[in-house]
Amino acid sequence: MNIMLWNCRGSGGATISTLKRYLRCTKAVIAFISETRCNLDVAIKRVAELPLCNFFGVPSVGMSGGLWLLWGDDVSVKVCRSSKFFIFAEVNGKDGQKPWGLIAVYGDPARSQNVRIWEEIEEFIDQCDGYACLFGDFNAIRSLDEKSGGSQDLGSSNRLFDDWVRQMGLLDLGYHGPAFTWSNSQGGAANISQRLDRAMSTVSWTMSYHETTVFNLLRFSSDHSPLLIRTKPKPLRSRRTFRCEDWWGLKEGFTRVCQKAGSQGNSVWSETKKCFKKEVK
Incomplete structure (x- = not known):
């Protein structure tokens, strides 16, 4: 199962074209798109251009926020709860695994609502019997290794985020590709880059999907990189190259x-x- 997530920073025409290419290239069956900056009427028209046919949306507040959850017919997704900061759903794929909790997150940019968001996530994980995968733009980092440039003080909100991840026993699924998923796009010494986007899971989910791989993709049309979560690695072709010694x-x-x-x-x-x-x- 391929899952794509992206903070697109607005869903205008150029962004939709880029998103369409991302979905086709990654062959994603589920996609979480955050900061769409549009209402549901506009969202319905724009997602109609995309290859995934099922849709649930949370409207933006003015020009802030907005969430989309898209999925294809190869997977069953039941949305359980939502807010401007998250979408919780139950996923039932065709891989023989039991249903699991999908937690798609858009962390509060102002950080003031983060504790409440984490409490809601904890409640939903309990409802899923601890069988869940979390992903999205958490608007937080866990250590200074996840940041380049700017202040080298981790800050209280980031430390609280790291403490919460540890207390919950969540496992970071890691990544392949660029180390940072967000950049302020400034040049030279003014550049700040951070790993704001990530995928994590509970221990029981990881045991079932132990071959999961996460790829940080290249940035286009946004200051955030898309992420691709592949729950089963793509098999490598066995092809030996003939060489004359x-x-x-x-x-x-x-x-x-x-x-x-x-x-x-x-x-x-x-x-x-x-x-x-x-x-x-």
């Missing part, structure tokens, strides 16, 4: 083998290579 030329009969392969391949390189491989095996 230098020392083969020292072996007796090597020139004869090359000449024979060339004549059988009719001087066409791809055919000659095939004939050569047969001769040297």
Whole structure:
């Protein structure tokens, strides 16, 4: 199952085009889009252009916030609760696993509501029997390793976030790709970058989806990177590259083998290579 999340910072035409490309390239079956900055009437028109056919939205407050949860027909999603900071849902996929709790988060940029958000998340995790995955823009970091530039004081709100993650026993699912998911897009010494977007899960969820991999993708049309959560890794193709070793030329009969392969391949390189491989095996 592929899940994509992105703080898009507005859902105008260029953003929708970028989002459409992201969804097609990642083959996401679930997508969480935050800070859409639009009401539900506009949202319904814009999501109609996207490849995922099912939709639940939380309208923005003026030009602030706005959340979308999108999913395809390959998965069953039941929205249980929502606010301007989160969407809680139950997911029932076709992977043979039991239903699990989806917690899509948009942390309070002002940080004042974070404690209340965490309390709501705790309650929902309890309702899911501790079987849940959390992801989104938490608007917080856990350590100074997750920040580049700016003040090197972690701050009380970030320390509280790290304490809460530890107390809940949540596991950070890590990432591949760029270390920071947000940038103020300033140049030189004025640049500040942070890992504000992440995916975490409870221990029981991780045990069921232990092969889950998270990718921080490249940023376009927003100051946040999209994230791709892949609950089962894509199998690598087993393809060995044929190489001609230098020392083969020292072996007796090597020139004869090359000449024979060339004549059988009719001087066409791809055919000659095939004939050569047969001769040297």
